[in-house]
Amino acid sequence: MEIQLKYKPGFAMALVTLNEGEKIRAEGGAMVGISTNINMVTEKASRGGILRSLKAAFLGGENFWMNVFSSTDGKAEIKLAPTLPGDIIECDLNNGTLYAQSTCFLAADSSIDIDTKFQGLKGFFSGESLFFLKLSGTGKLLLSSYGGIEKISVQGSFLVDTGHIVAFDNTLNYQIIKFGGWKSFFFGGEGLVARFTGNGNLYIQSRSVPEFGRWLRDALPPKKE
Amino acid sequence: MKHEIIGKPDFPVVKIYLEHNESILAESGAMVSMTSGITIETRARGGVFSSLKRMVMSGESFFQNKFTATNGSGEIIFAPDTMGDVHFKKMSSEDIILSRGAYIAGSPDLVIDSKWGGFKSMFGGEGILFLKVSGTGALFFSSFGAIDEIDVRGECIIDNGHIVGFEPTLDFTIEKLGGIKSLFLSGEGFVCRFRGSGKLYMQTRNHSSFAAWADGWRKVESRQ
């Protein structure tokens, strides 16, 4: 599998070349174009039963069904892009685990296992859907971001606005805390933030999806029920 | 008429240098700024019926603005409404098919008409008509996202929300991808299979999917 990223960082698109026998699993709707020798099969998001897939769909915000693309004859090409403007990065998992904000998942080698890590009350408190997909195994992985992607090497502790989290190594832990003192919490415009502790890589995006969504909510006329 | 596209590919603008008495036509609302000494004239291009047809069928604005340098040379900047790239095509007695709303500005000599895409495009949900631009002159159009220019020789499959424009030497059919299950569950719906030889302009984001995403954030007003 070869991956080439084009049109970074504003409107990135991944050009994936598959050899015969290779498979890539992509989020529903991510396909832009394919060569004529590509076969597409629609499967449940997670392996391991319908309950796990349901969990991934409802808690993770990811499409319940994903598409698996493979070559029917020799080398085949597929172009993939996320719904929102922004960047794409490629991560190589080597028998490792990465937690990714559910809306940031674009595609992965079909051998990578997708599971939902339920964040419990932590997620609800932040007022934003802080659900992470647990991605583990060996192979290539594509993550998308709204805005540019910044890789931060956390040593000790670090604070991030929750809407800006893309992914983090499983060596990091996080908790949700308030921003500054009580006055800053109420009036500082940040509310709750995530404190990461430990040593590992944290990927953040330069714009926040919930902030953009809230801006749209105010700017667009309401729809009739 | 000289021009410069500044800031490709995310939020570019096109700066046009007009000689004395030279004109350019643009979509309503596309003007960002200009030097003084440029006159603006607003009109329904090709008459009321033609403009109405273009507006209803192809998503263009009813009124077009004609900018003319009337006091020596002048400079004018245009931008599309959407985020994404701006493209220039030098037309020399040829045709190009553009998708809804892609047209920004062009030479006054270009002829712009709606083109019946046939029933096939109804299934694509991409508007009943395309826009057909013909003639000679400068043409500027926009895309949602970056543009991927494909030289089609033979066949090519594209998700229909990603089409910006194509040369009329290409023909296309609407097809479903995968099996029956995929039709309802894959999120891919229908795709376009292009055949022939010619240029295809593809955008790296899908405006319909983006609109569906944005729709999810809208407030809901209950009917009382």
Added chain:
Amino acid sequence: MKYSIKHNPSYALLDVELEPGETIQSEAGVMVYMSDDAKIQTIMAGGFITALIRKLLGGESMFYNIFTAPVRKLNLGLAPDLAGDIKKIDLGITPVIIQRGSYLCSEPAISLKTRFGGFRSLFSREGLFLLEANGQGVLYINSYGAIMEVDVDGEYILDTGHMVAFESPLNFEVSKTGGWKSTLLSGEGFTMRFKGKGKLWIQTRVPGGFIYWLMRLLPS
């Protein structure tokens, strides 16, 4: 104090590095990340009455955050809500007038005064107030879309929604675009006619234009 702008022009992020004791003031709600031990203070913008009027009329934020580095170096990431660019302005003798929503952050020696936008604000949805920045230091502004710098010498005509900031020797008046027919039907409405000599910063897109584009794609 060290600054670097990343991911520009479309999704610009400002990375600020503060030495112990150094301070920076930002618009509320723009913090992306920071070192854990930053000291944060939230203040009201321009006194209670001004802040309240602004909130009520313009729907704009009433508060600024002030970040101070404690005993260690502080890393701070700042970015606006919308897609777009960030631009540095070295403020000296010439005051700069900023569209209210385009203010990102500034060094503490810079004072900000809220000004009513005047006649023009009645014809644009881009905010009712302007900020006048005075003093010596560094100021960062943000835009929707990319920022272009125009050196005006004489006259320059700008669509109202594209204005970000300008140097105060410049003056503008709001005028109609062409004749009344063009003003009403051209989609350009009213324009700003700048006169004088100085820098003008314009943004390459308008949020209202983006919403208009999106609305045509949405089901009713």
